[in-house]
Amino acid sequence: MPYPESMRESLKMVEKTRAKRVELAKSGKPVVPPLTLEEREELLKKFHPDYQPDAEKIIRVGPNKGEKMTAQVVDLLESHSRINPDEIDLSSVDFDVDVLIIGGGGAGCMAAIWAMKEGAEKILISTKLRLGDANSMMSQGGMQAAVNPHDSPAIHYLDVMGGGHFDNKPELVKALVMDAPFIVKFLMELGVMWDRLPDGHLQTKPGGGTSRRRMLSCRDYTGAEIMRVLRDEVRNHPDKITVLEYSPAIELLLDDKGQVAGAILMQTETGEYIVVRAKSTIIATGGFGRLHIKGFPTTNHYGATADGLVMAYRAGAKLLYMDSVQYHPTGAVYPEQIWGFLITEKVRGLGGQPVNRLGELFVFPLEPRDVEAASFIKECAEGRGVKTPTGRVGIWLDSPVIEILNGPGTIEKQLPAMLRQFHRFGIDIRKEPMLVYPTLHYQNGGIEIDEWGRTSLPNLFVAGEASGGVHGRNRLMGNSVLDYNVYGRRTGIKAAENARKVKLGKLTLEHVRKYEDELKEAGIKTKRIAPILFPDYRNFEIIKKHRKFFDPFVGFALTGWQE
Amino acid sequence: MSGEVKKVTVFIMGQKYEVPEGFTILNAIEYAGYQLKRGVGCREGFCGACATVYKLPGDYKLRGGLACQTVVQEGMYIAQIPFTPAQKATYDLNELKPDVTTFQKLYPEAFRCLGCNACSKVCPQEIKVMDYIQAIMRGDIALAADLSFDCIMCGLCAMRCPAEMAQYNIALLARRLYGKYMMPKPEFLEKRLKEIEEGKFDKEIEKLMKMDRESLAKKYSERDINFEIT
8 A cells, every 4th residue: 555646745745855854863963952841731731632621521439539530431430340249159269379460461471470489389360362462562662771871760760750740659660760770681581682782782772751762672573572581481380370361350359358359250252250369469451542542543452441440440449640641642544454553662763753744843753752742633733744545644754764864774673563564555664754643552540559569459469551650641662661570570579478478358249239339329320341351343334233232241332443 | 434435255264244445354354243352462463363364266375464464355265363272392491501402302393394484485474484493403593583583473384384393482482592691791781780789879869759849840851861872
């Protein structure tokens, strides 16, 4: 699907301005001056989707009752359980374990490895799809760690806080930045192939909102490389770690002392319930991209439906910053088949430039993500975007600049996944730019944790994107991979420690009944059921013909082709 | 999608469906009315969950691809392969040597390679699968790690292999050995870890943690941006 005639005129203008823009980049100074904090705020207020009047509503039940949250998150939380507590026999326990880990992505695998190192012998990973099927696998650009002499964890700390609008919990950020170099070494010793300079020094790139080169990478398969190594390591210990695939958790279990005591799983193909009693439970279920907030496409994995958020909230855990959504500035707009797919920030880290329909630079290419995304939306809203034949609009991300700045072959070596992605549809990103627009990327907030991933509920831990507080209200590039490694490890350690001393009482699902009562009291009438587990992209005409719109198994149908 | 969209005929597990032109196989399956609970993952070509085989009319070849990355064609016969039964050795990486003997012990089937190249032909990532297996047979782990790096472990190579090996697991071992033992060591990383251990940054971070929002914002605004390589 090479670019159609209708987009060619704009492409010519991009080509025309390229030489000048390259000269500007070579000068070493920012190609456009970065915005001040005040200018950032003003731009965000006008153009970031979070700031639009219909973005939020007030939640009427649960621990955060009365607070404003993203509207779709409120809908998800104000919903019925998948189970009727009366139908489940809690006296028959299928798995009795030290540590239950809900979610088999990066955080889950890292937690399993460290719980095992810390002495836990019976570890169970419950995962909705296959082990490793997660957003962790999809991260392209890199992981932040202060591994350069002129950088430091303190500078990293300041960048994280500024990127997060200073809403981050300081002790969480401290753990993040101080553990980072250790994580690099730990993963290296597991065999992760970090990109190096010829002398062995770790190769680093700048990222949006970083003030130093701090982005470590494994080509542009960084997440895949780390995830496949962690998964392999988990599979090397079948004696201690059991993996149940296609068996997501659908409710937490509590005991009569009010402690978290495991979970109810559901085998998605047979529909059977599985009762797991656990001394420690770690939620590592990732984020909410597949809720398609405000109708945005998403970069996220099929399973990113915020299951852990729902379960923890029903059990009484407090959420933090659920009014904040990350839109990645560079989602693909053309061709249609890859609409919303992630174009890694590494493209800009290597010198790639966002330019408008006229081939003009309009923003510092490495602003924090929310600011960069808002500037793209502004450019398109004010008529300087490029239209596709299907009516979508975007701005150019000029990738050929990369080859001019860094030499031919750079893209093949550093961005093989991007090159392949576009090559499949007939576009050579070494010669032509990519058309991009913000896409739903990350859940900035989540379940509130402390610096060891502990929650307000005894025996419950949270790691990775499901947690809130680490990134404040805007995460910087490369800090999610770091987050799931740091907090996967920390929760694994603490969960194993906790399992040694905890005494569980009688299992109960009373909290599910209570939440249902609360919904009734608040006058909430809904057919919604959560966790939804999977998004629904079936052809609406077919659903209409054969079954009800509200599928009791699926929950509620979300945006898809039917739109 | 409007009614004017051109349709193509495809056969999903033998059943005939009309789906819009330009759809990927994954979109087509969902459009046909399936809600997938297997054989679907990242939907962007990174996870290998949606390995699919297909045939085209008048062509004897069985082709392979990722459902999320392959566009439907007229008359396509489609079957998903959501799971590949495959050998995976369990090992302690610390006890392994980065040489050919490790592979002889853990994956002896790698040495049965017939050189037919069926693996490379089916690979949706266009990886030279046979070449990296041959490299492993010669003990060239560095080359195998490099050639196999973009592997997403979809399993299609293993399904086609007449020597019945699971190439992608063998390659993963090669990369882990290369990453752990053979890549040059980053010297400064050790220094940085020592600095952290000795508490070099503790005071500075404690100070930042105690700052109120305003002073922290000021410090942030004044920080220097330096992208030099050091």
